[in-house]
Amino acid sequence: MNPHREPHGSPPEPPGTALTVTGVTKTFGAVTAVDDVSLSVPVGEVVALLGPNGAGKTTLLDMVLGFTTPDTGTIEVLGRTPAAATRRGAVGAMLQTGGLLKDLTVEETLRMLAVCHRDPLPVEEVIGRADIGDFVGRKVGACSGGQVQRLRFGLALLPDPELLILDEPTAGMDATARREFWRTMHAEAGRGRTIVFATHYLGEADDFADRLILIRDGSIVVDGTLDELVRDGDKTISGTWISGESPTEVAAALGLGADAVTVDEDRRVTFSARDGDGVALHLL
16 A cells, blocks of 8 residues: 555554444335345455345445445444545445546546545556556547446556455456456455455356355345355355245255255354355355
8 A cells, every 4th residue: 555645633553354344224215225234354355245236235335435324233444434434545446337527538537536535646557557558548438348447447546545345347348358357456456455346247256256245135145255155065154044935945946955954033044055156146
């Protein structure tokens, strides 16, 4: 991170945990978008939030960034409230929404937004790290979908953040662009950044994340390392089942024997499965 940054006031000691979410629920009218979610992300970990569209991933990330507040529960980002961590420049975000001025070039966009940060990385460094040098003089309106996503990534790097939040970062990219993007992200992870990214591509989570959190209907269904969830044959995986089925119904849905599944009073499911890929794909 930038060694010259001087935080305002007297910040807490650097925490060992980048993100703590405790009992968070968010509703919109009659819809519960996030349902009693709790999770903790250590500093330096790369975490994939995996789930179908509408699972609650974006709503959860919006609360982590301080854009919205939970109805119940708490969120702490690097020892601060989400809004305070974002203001400090400790968090960089690459989101699905947010307009860019089409008549500005890529470089002009970076320079214009760099002044919004109190101690940004040099724009030239961001251009290199985001791998956008080949089209830095192109107007945003003339960029491909993948190039716009790379620009958004460059904008997320401007504050030299400790935590990167990426919401469907490879949306609009072809297979080649996705591979190049993740090559760039591997380099950022190698610098020790904590990265949380939302995706509905199981392959991306498998290739890049240290840990996978599977979300469905606003609840965490599975949380564990990919070795536990996919590769190891007899690992026991636990999560919160949100649809209220009986153990027999859950077992049938997952293609497991009835004795492989238990459901407690809090709807917490525990199951053992050899086909971790099959279970994950079903839950998606």
